[in-house]
Amino acid sequence: MIAVDRLEPESALASELAFCIAVEEICNIQVPRRAQVIRLILCELGRVGSHLNFLARLALATGFETVSHYILRERELVLDLFELMTGRRFNPNFFRFGGVAADITEGFIERIHEATRLIEIRLREYHALMIENRAFVDRLAWQGILSAESAVLKGLTGPSARASGSRFDLRKAEPYSGYDQFDFRVPIGTGTRGTIGDGFDRVMVRLEEIRESLLLLSHAVDSVPAGDYLAFHTTPDFTVPAGEAYSRVESPRGMLACHVVSDGGFHPVRIQWRTPSSSNIEILPEILRGVTLQDLPVILASFNLSIAEVDR
């Protein structure tokens, strides 16, 4: 699990979840309902943190230093919540086969409510500072336009693809970890300022996703069922029976898939990852043709690629 965390520090819990789901499928482990909701809460928190970080990076790329400092202040809140729940700000190493490592920490639910309320208020400020700022919009609208067809052809997933009009979201398409129990909206690009699939839409979609995740979070923490948080405690001689499994989750950057092969021994024979950034990066040669040098950092930031994920 420690190695899995290193796949992408920002969405470490999504990769932990993908790995756990694959192993649980081979071992045929039933995850308790309480553990599923805890996993969902942490993954959504990770999504909020990752998207906030995206906004901060984009603000830096457009030279909007002040706003990036503001946004990092909210991201700090998210990292504090991670620390409260898992004991670590990064690389939490928290999910286990059959559940999670610990039950909900005392005061965590109240803190989540506080944080969601605060971030919701601050999002309105960012909306005023960024989305209603003409200079900012001019840097993003009509830049790096990506059509829905190209997105599908190149296998783009996640918010970058949804900004082009694709509706594919694994949380809706193939619900896992109890996402089907909650009602949430999947925002897509509408081309409000430029055209559908431009840099501005990619920002808008992520802003909307933060809002949806905050709503989902406050619903989820209010409806955590009673029960165990872990199906069984693994022992040092824990082995996975021979077999293979393929799991897919919606990480903050897109579809993250994990293929695990076991021969019944102590170590897995093979683990393969399909990371969102490694397929999203393939669109760049098409998008960047004819782009001016000064727009390059902004367009690259608007795709929110993680080089750690690409070079996994």
Next chain:
Amino acid sequence: MKEFLDFPIVTASYGWNALFGMTERAPVLWVLFLSFLFFFVLILYPLYFLLGFTERKLAADLQARVGPNRTAGKGLLQVVADAIKLGLKESYVTRNRFKRISPVLKTTALYSTFAFLPFGTALIFVDSDVGVFLPFISFALIFLVGLFTNDGAIDLEDEIMSHRQTFLWLSAWVPAMITAATSVARVGSARWSTILSAQSHGVFSWTAFSSPFGFIGFFVFIFSGLVALQLPPFHSIDRGTRHRSGSALALFNLDQFYSLFIWCVLASALFLGGQTLREISDTTFIWAAYQLLSTLVKASLIYLLLRVVARALPQLRQDQMTEFCWRILTPVSLLALVGELVWTRLFSGGILQ
């Protein structure tokens, strides 16, 4: 040599003489040298440190962070620490001869503006009939050097960048000249001492507050300065810091500070009034010191306002900046000029009086 030292140009620099305790007959070039040294060592350096620190603290407050606080005096010595660090660092060395000549020429052109700066009615070295436009000619030299030496470009990308910056300079230079002419149009003279004297009857005699067009002109002048000097928010990717390090970078930063600061001095002289409080004292020394202080305070306030406001805005692309200059600043500055002429005609000694 004697003829050369007896400068034939009209000067109004007796304030400097008084500041140094010299008679009004002291050779002008000698006073110029002394005052430049005085300005550089006792005014520019301390202001660079002080304004740099204040700006960083204000910006930190604005951005909800702490700002410099590690060095002694609650972070006050941070700028000194930065200067020492840059001084000890190795400089980027190049074999390109233009690369070596270009900064020398640019710095010479930049600091030659000192002779034309209006610190007060008695603190101007060249008080000629076209005095207002002389600093802009020095500034023009800076971009001409960039154009003809390619700014020491070592590859094609650098060359394109340097040419783009030069043309950006030009696009900002035109509205700046036109708005400077707004102030000239109001007073009817391009002599610094006349412009300063005309604005010395209270706040509403200042060009910026005497008419709406003067106020527009003031803003256009400030914005064009920011574009010309490529300061945030009109900030290019490479404003010359890419091939500089160590002491060269420190000097470059000082040059940048000097450019913006004298732009603020020009703005304050053109639009925010002169200071002829002759009645406060008959002593030329006190009077000259008051004029100098007043100009420095005004320029510092404009400087801080600009730097802090710029932090709250995103950067524009270079083509957006050029477009902004040609499509917005230039027509608005022309409007301000024509409006100011009509306003002056109507309200002072014109049809209505």
